Amino acid sequence: MPFARPTKPKLAVWKFASCDGCQLSLLDCEDELLAVCEHITIANFPEASRARVDGPYDLSLVEGSITTPHDAERIHRIRRASKYLVSIGACATGGGIQALRNFQDVQEFVSVVYARPEYIQTLAKSTPIADHVYVDFELRGCPISKPQLLELVNSFLNKRPPNLPNRNVCAECKLRGNTCVMVAEGKPCLGPVTQGGCDAICPSFRRGCYGCFGPGEAPNIAALSARMSEHLGVDTSDLVRVYRTYNSAADPFRKESERHES
């Protein structure tokens, strides 16, 4: 007997300050997308279709960070219209590249860049969705991983917890059978302090991890910085920058980069 689901749940995709890459991961599911659509109604997904179904929504995927007063208000409306809200990608979970502004004076940028600064309304900081509303789950990554997105939707449909273990990148690296690039090639790697989910893609191509899935659980970042500066020739100004890429508004990365600022 087929497993009957009473009604098709409604999925909505929302965009804040971001590049659209994470939403595109959903379209990128090509082979699986039709199967997903059999089980779920895509109710709001401007990247894919102008057709819209009104809320409330069973599952909202939120991409992007909060950078304007308008967005800070809009995210609350979306939360109210959503049963489950999942933030997707480094912007939504760790502030994104645009969180580099958090370390500078945005008003100064605005006055230099725009001819009519008075038309620009922007917040001093780019912040993750979870700083504003309750988030049921986070999918990390820049961009998110397609298998993780499918697992999330799958678990939601089957009413089970998503099987997305929060092991670090090193664990995935060892599972894959990679040779450690830090040990064998002396390349700095953020794998030990970074949340997995990417299947250690960078070390698999002989590059150090850039930390795009954000800080792992209770990471000991200071010990990694010490190794990088004492043994791998990374100087202090680079230690500031290495943690300021896609997730610089994530607390452990922000604090560690600030610690090296003189």
Place this chain on the structure above:
Amino acid sequence: MRPDQQGEAIFLLPDEKLAELLSAIKERGYQLIAPILRDAALCFSEIDGASELPQGLRDAQSPGSYRIKQTASPERFAHASGPTSLKRFLYPPRLKLWQTQRKANAMVFEEPADPPPRYAFIGPRPCDLQAVAIQDRVFLRSAHPDNDYRRRRENALFVAVNCLHPSESCFCSSMNSGPSAKSGFDILLTEQIESEELYYLVQTGTDEGLEILNTLKLKPAADSKKRKAATELKQATKKIERKLDPTGIGPALKERLDSPAWDELENRCLACGNCTLACPTCFCSTVEDHTDLAGEIATRDRVWDSCFQQSFSYVAGGPVRSTIKGRYRQWLTHKLSSWSDQFGTLGCVGCGRCITWCPVGIDLVAEANAICTERQSQNPTKTTIGVSP
């Protein structure tokens, strides 16, 4: 068995005949697995034949560092253990355990039916063999033997190589597991080079090993060659400077579970888990359940896990070992102390992998010795086994 032991059949295998040996093994239906250069390290990988075995590669290992150097020597095994161990093949990192499907009003369970692979390991070291013996105790000598491990293990052939070039991380001589193999092999090679001529002294440990060797029609090795190999193996033992007391360490650690000496690890260890995953005896795993979209099929996979992940000790309310020093202490005391309460031996064979492949170069031997000796002055008050800080 050592080449210097009297009355034992030791044969001479010229390097030109190594290819014949490997073909003979392959013809018996084995997949050849040997250390070859992959991603800047010597990793156990599948090969087609002897021509793929690298020549002249040397390794330099130390805490947190591994480098390969090409030399002009024709030697094929003049290096120590690389990052991978046989664990990857006998106890794979990911394994589908079963799947279940809804049918009518029932759930039908199926185990994967694929025949287990037949591996012939070419070039595992004496410590690797000892690690397999330890995993045998864990997986086979239990009320619930691991069926997949058993099938892979029963099918495997071991063509081991004695170690003449231990690395700086090795301490097999302390753990009584090397640099010469005593058991656990079907065939044992000692690689030798004499006036630019490369050859191997060959011994057998099982009937199958002897059967394979008999097809090659090898000559017995001359006494002078046996003496040369025995001398070099003795020199190899002397080269190993890293020392651990395998009988004293277990009880000593148990007395220092509350020692403040562990505190320092809180700052230095990344809790990245690389040591446990590189270790050839660590056996921890978790299970992951998946479903298909329609909810008709569910599968359960077994995946390697590590006691350094917080989720490993997660119970209602949080992880039992929330501190890094608590997790480091779990690893160190399991390997060198409580393992013997569980399985009758230590969980360490002295291969040095955890030392070399720790990204911040934390040295298990140095830590264990320091906790038990130099830091002894900071006397522990009482022991609280099983309770983490």
